[in-house]
Amino acid sequence: MDRPRITILRNRNVVFVVDDDLGMLKGLKRLLRQHGYDSVVFSSAEEFQNHGDFDSACCVVLDINLNNESGIELRHHLKAAGISLPVIYITANDNPAVRMAAIESGCIAYLTKPFGAKSLIEPIERVAAGAA
Numbered sequence: 001m002d003r004p005r006i007t008i009l010r011n012r013n014v015v016f017v018v019d020d021d022l023g024m025l026k027g028l029k030r031l032l033r034q035h036g037y038d039s040v041v042f043s044s045a046e047e048f049q050n051h052g053d054f055d056s057a058c059c060v061v062l063d064i065n066l067n068n069e070s071g072i073e074l075r076h077h078l079k080a081a082g083i084s085l086p087v088i089y090i091t092a093n094d095n096p097a098v099r100m101a102a103i104e105s106g107c108i109a110y111l112t113k114p115f116g117a118k119s120l121i122e123p124i125e126r127v128a129a130g131a132a
Helices: 022-034 045-051 071-080 096-105 117-128
Strands: 014-018 038-042 059-063 087-091 109-112
Touching: 014 022, 014 045, 022 038, 022 117, 038 045, 045 071, 059 071, 059 117, 071 087, 071 096, 087 096, 087 117, 096 109, 109 117
Parallel strands: 014 038, 014 059, 059 087, 087 109
Antiparallel strands: none
8 A cells, every 4th residue: 555645845935044143144134035035043053953843944054164063064963863954055164175075965055155145045946946
């Protein structure tokens, strides 16, 4: 007997943002709002992990260098827990090793701060449209 398929319905207009820089959180929240997205912001990996409702957003914008935490390690923890939320990494400290680790962890985009609005909005739009 075939089991019914469970489809997770993500909110295509909500984006999670995790960054320990409060100015960056504020700026990203404003940018997302200007492009028709709501956002839920988190200033630490711990705050994000304690949120728990990972299916309520289309994706997460995740800083790689969080206070005493690695965004890449956070991504690995999410994957290990069966959470497949699409990730857009952002970082101010780009280097080849970090870039490779980010890409290998499975991200839909890797952006170096400062980045243009279009470079952030395009991958979000792809995910929201179901194309990523």
